[in-house]
Amino acid sequence: MITTGFRTTCALLGVMLMAGLLPVRTATAEWYVAGQFGANLADQLSDIRGTGGLSGFRAPDFDLQNSFLYGGKVGLFPGNGWFGLELDVFHSTPHIKNLDDVPGIHMRVTNVGVNLLARYPGVTFQPYAGIGAGAAIARIGHSATTRANSDVASALNLLVGIRAFITPYVAVFSEYKYSQATFEFDQAFGPTSGFNGDYDAHILVTGLSYHF
Numbered sequence: 001m002i003t004t005g006f007r008t009t010c011a012l013l014g015v016m017l018m019a020g021l022l023p024v025r026t027a028t029a030e031w032y033v034a035g036q037f038g039a040n041l042a043d044q045l046s047d048i049r050g051t052g053g054l055s056g057f058r059a060p061d062f063d064l065q066n067s068f069l070y071g072g073k074v075g076l077f078p079g080n081g082w083f084g085l086e087l088d089v090f091h092s093t094p095h096i097k098n099l100d101d102v103p104g105i106h107m108r109v110t111n112v113g114v115n116l117l118a119r120y121p122g123v124t125f126q127p128y129a130g131i132g133a134g135a136a137i138a139r140i141g142h143s144a145t146t147r148a149n150s151d152v153a154s155a156l157n158l159l160v161g162i163r164a165f166i167t168p169y170v171a172v173f174s175e176y177k178y179s180q181a182t183f184e185f186d187q188a189f190g191p192t193s194g195f196n197g198d199y200d201a202h203i204l205v206t207g208l209s210y211h212f
Helices: 002-018
Strands: 030-040 044-052 067-077 083-092 107-119 125-140 149-165 170-185 193-211
Touching: 030 083, 030 170, 067 107, 067 193, 083 125, 083 193, 107 149, 125 170, 149 193
Parallel strands: none
Antiparallel strands: 030 067, 030 193, 044 193, 067 083, 083 107, 107 125, 125 149, 149 170, 170 193
C-alpha cells in the first residue's frame, strides 16, 4: 500500500511538472505557513508479526489510545492557482493499551510528509484535498515486556479540508487526515527479536494559516 502511495504521488508530481504547473519562477506564488492541533484517533496496530528470533509468531492486534496532536505546515500555490505543494509535520502519542494482564507501552509518532494539493481558489472559502508521501518516525518506550526501540517507516497520507479567510492574509481551516505506515521494532524484545505491525491513523485538526 505504501509503495502504491509513493508511485501515485510521484506520478502526479511528474504530470504537473510536465504540464508546467510548477514553474521555476514563483514571483506570483502564494506561500503560507500554518499551525495545527487536534486529535489522532488511531485505532489499532494490526497484523502483529514477530521478527528476528520471533519470526513466524503472531499476536493479537494492539489497541491504541486516542491522542492530542500538534504540528505545522508550509505550503506553496504557484500563480495562486488550483494546485500546490505542502510540507506537513505533526506529532502525537498513540500509546499502546494494556493487553489483558500485559502492561501497555508508550509510543510516540512524528509524521513528516510532502503533499500534492488541489483546491478551489475561492476568495473566502477554499475546499481542498491532497495526497502525499513521507516518513513516519515512531518510538516505543521501556515497559515490563519491551525495550525502547525506534523505527522510521514510509507513510502514505491522504487529506481533505476547507479553509476560510477571516482577513485577506489570515485563514482558519479544518482538516481530516488519514495516515498509514508499517512499523518494525526489531529490537523490542532484545538485540535479535521484535515485532512489526500496520499503523492506521484517522486525524482531525483545526488551525490558523498566514498567507503571503
